[in-house]
Amino acid sequence: MGINLGDVFPNFEADTTAGRIKFHEWLGNSWGILCSHPADYTPVCTTELGRMAKLASEFQKRNVKMIALSIDSVQDHHGWTKDINAYIGASNVEKLPFPIIADEKRELAVQLGMLDPSERNKEGLPLTARAVFVIGPDKTLKLSILYPATTGRNFDEILRVIDSLQLTAYKKVATPVDWKAGGDCMVLPSISEEDAKKLFPKGIQMQELPSSKKYLRFTPHP
Ligand code: BEZ
Numbered sequence: 001m002g003i004n005l006g007d008v009f010p011n012f013e014a015d016t017t018a019g020r021i022k023f024h025e026w027l028g029n030s031w032g033i034l035c036s037h038p039a040d041y042t043p044v045c046t047t048e049l050g051r052m053a054k055l056a057s058e059f060q061k062r063n064v065k066m067i068a069l070s071i072d073s074v075q076d077h078h079g080w081t082k083d084i085n086a087y088i089g090a091s092n093v094e095k096l097p098f099p100i101i102a103d104e105k106r107e108l109a110v111q112l113g114m115l116d117p118s119e120r121n122k123e124g125l126p127l128t129a130r131a132v133f134v135i136g137p138d139k140t141l142k143l144s145i146l147y148p149a150t151t152g153r154n155f156d157e158i159l160r161v162i163d164s165l166q167l168t169a170y171k172k173v174a175t176p177v178d179w180k181a182g183g184d185c186m187v188l189p190s191i192s193e194e195d196a197k198k199l200f201p202k203g204i205q206m207q208e209l210p211s212s213k214k215y216l217r218f219t220p221h222p
Contacts, residue, residue, distance in 0.1 A: 002113025005144065009135045012108055016067070017077045018099035024139055031064040031142075031166070032135040033158070036103075036114050038127035038149040040072040040080040048130070049096065050088040051155050056097035062162055064134075066098035071109060071128055074102045103128070119149040132158060134165060142169075171222045172199060187217035 003009065009032075011024040035052065037045040049068060059066050070077065077100040085093040101108065109115050109128045116129040130147035142165050147153055163181040168174060173185035187196050187204060193214070196204055200219040207216040 003133070003141055003144070005141055007141050008139050009133065009141050010111060011139075012111070014101045014103065014108065015074050016099035016101045017074055017081065017096070021099070021101075026067075027065060027135065027137075027139065029137050031062065031137060031162070032067065032133075033059065033064050033162070034067050034069060034101075034131070034133045034135070035153070036109065036112075036128045036131040037068060037070040038116070038119060038130070039121065040070050040076045041083070044149070044152045045070070046080075046084055046087055048152055048155075049084045049100075052098065053084065053090065053096050054088055055155055055159070058159055059162075062159075062166060064162060067101060068096075068098060069101040069103050069108060069128070071103050071106055073104055074100075077102060114146070116149055134162060136165075136169065167221075173219065173222060176218075182221050184218045184220055185222065187219055189215055 009023065011022060013020065013022050035048070037048065039045065052066060052068065056066065081096050082093045084096065103109055106115065106128070112131065112133070114128045114131045115126040117126045119127040121127055127149050129149060130151070130153055132143070132145040132153060133141060134143040136142045143161060160180060164175040164179060172188050172191055174188055176184070176186050179185070187200065191199065196217065200222065202220040202222065205218045206214055209216060
C-alpha cells in the first residue's frame with residue numbers, strides 16, 4: 001500500500017503524545033507535515049526530532065502543523081522526549097512542540113507504504129523508513145520523500161520545498177533548480193506570452209535557445 005501525490009491523505013485515528021487524534025480534524029485548515037521514524041531511542045531519529053523542535057517556529061510561520069510517528073508506545077515516546085530535549089538543551093524536557101504518533105502495530109506504516117524491509121529490529125520486523133509527507137489544507141498529499149533509516153533528513157531542504165509548494169499552490173509559477181524563497185521563478189509552460197505579460201507585471205526574462213522555442217521564461221518572485 002502507499003499514497004500518491006494528489007490523493008486525499010487517510011483520515012486515520014491514532015494515539016499520540018497529545019492524546020487520541022483524528023488526522024483531518026487535528027489538521028484543521030492548516031498545512032501539515034508528518035515525519036516517520038524507525039524507532040524510539042535511536043541516534044539519527046533523536047537528532048532529527050531535536051532539529052524539528054528547534055525549527056517549530058519556522059513551520060508555524062508557514063502555517064504548517066508538525067507531527068511525528070514512531071512504532072513505539074506513547075509511554076516510550078514520553079520517555080524519549082526527555083532525551084531529545086536534553087540533546088538540544090531545551091529548558092522544558094517534558095514536551096516537544098508537536099505530537100508523536102504511537103504506531104505500535106505498524107498499521108500506519110503499512111497503510112502509508114513506509115516499511116523498509118532492509119532495516120529490521122531485534123525481532124526481525126521491518127522498521128519504518130524516514131517518510132516525509134506534506135499535506136495541504138485540502139487534505140491532499142502535496143509531497144512525499146522517503147529516506148532509508150540510515151540517512152537522516154535535511155530540514156533546510158524540507159522548509160525550502162514547503163516554500164515552493166506554498167508559492168506554486170497560489171501563483172502560476174514553478175521554481176527552478178536550487179530555488180530559495182525570494183528567488184526568480186519560471187513562468188508555467190501552459191501560459192501564453194500574452195497572458196504571461198498580464199500575470200507577471202514585474203517582467204519576464206526569456207532566454208534565447210538553439211531550438212528557438214520560447215519556454216525558458218524567468219520572472220521575479222511574484
Ligand atoms: C537511527 O535512528 O539512528 C537508526 C534507526 C534504525 C536504523 C539505523 C539508524
